[in-house]
Amino acid sequence: MLKKVLILIGGIVFALKIQCMGLKASPAEFVLHDVVPGKFYNLYKEVNIRIKIYNEDDISHKYFIRTYKPKKVTKLMKGYDEISVEGWLKFDKYEIEIPPHRVGYVYPFLYIPEDEKYFNQHWCAMIGIIARPSSGVSLGVYLRVRIETQSKKRVKEKPDGMLAVVTSVIKFYGNGKKDITIYNNSPEKEEVKIYLLKDKKQIKRYLKHGFAPLDKNVKIKLPGKIVIEKNGREKFPISVNLKEVKRNQEGIIFFEGKNSINFLRVEILKKNGKN
Structure with missing residues (x-):
């Protein structure tokens, strides 16, 4: 369920006061995991956003x-692509008048079309809140929304994105090896670097709620790099070796090519089960 895998990043986005206008908005950023293509989400009812x-x-x-593609207003967060269609993220209202020193509320909705290619995706969108004073000078703030669609091991068509991964989440309950497929949907051959995110500060932004960074005793074996022909795909194994799982942990593996960067989540779970 979407509610169980939401990470809400608190905070308020402040705007500079221009011509005695004071504007701020929250939340500054939120993340939605396991979004199922073809399902309509009322984000307030689902996850209280x-x-x-x-x-x-x-x-x-x-x-x-308004909903904006990130590159229109800011830089993309590493590993995320722009949302394909801005209209997938909608609102109950597109303009609102707020009295002085009061708070107004806007309710967001999300619908990703039902299509196999939209599984295993990492997207980013920006919510723009723009004020237009009588003088014509605009003032705006932008809130970041990260959308990760449901992971799926087998898809019936080529996944969306220049550098796509199937599957976007792999789970281990102990030692094991699993195969991952990388799709190069670009018009040229790609040499793709494969590496684990190790920066402790950065990884906090990526971790799902309820997961800790990987312990030192968790060893993940990666190929380092692979070459994928244009419009081609390559399969490779990811191996995990560990002594004991005392808590749920997560690692972020990046796939970096010349034209795009993607990632997958490696979850180490303490619950007994099969790989």
Whole structure:
């Protein structure tokens, strides 16, 4: 269920005050995991997410709400691609007038079309909240939304994205080896570097709720790099060796090519079961 795998990153995005306008909004960022293509999500009912817009000015203001592809306003977070269609992330209203020193609420909805190619995806979208004062000077803040669709081992068609991975999540309950397939959907041959994220500060942004970073006793064997022909695919194994699983842990493995970067999650679970 979406509710069980949501990570809500708190905080408020502040805007500079321009011509006595005070605007801020929250949450600054949120992450949705296991989004199923073909299912409609009311994010407030599912995971209690709504957009709060604070008007700290002494007069009323009208705000316009839009979904943007990230590259229009900021840099992409490593391993994520832009959401394919901005209209997949919708709202109950696209403009709202808020009295002075009051808070307004906007409710988001998400629908990814039902298509095999949309499984195993990592996307990013930006929610723009734009105020338009009478002088014509615009003021805006942007909230980041990360969307990770459900992991699926077998797909009936080539997955979306320049550098795609099947599957996007692999689980281990002990020692084992599993095969991963990387798709190069670009028009040229790619040499893809494969490596584990080790930076302790960075990994905190990627970890799912309820998971810790990998312990030192967890050893993951990777091929280092592979070459994939244009519009081709390559399969390779990921091996895990460990002594004991005392807590749920997660590692992030990047696949970096010339034209794109993707990643997968390696989950080490303490629950008994089969690989």
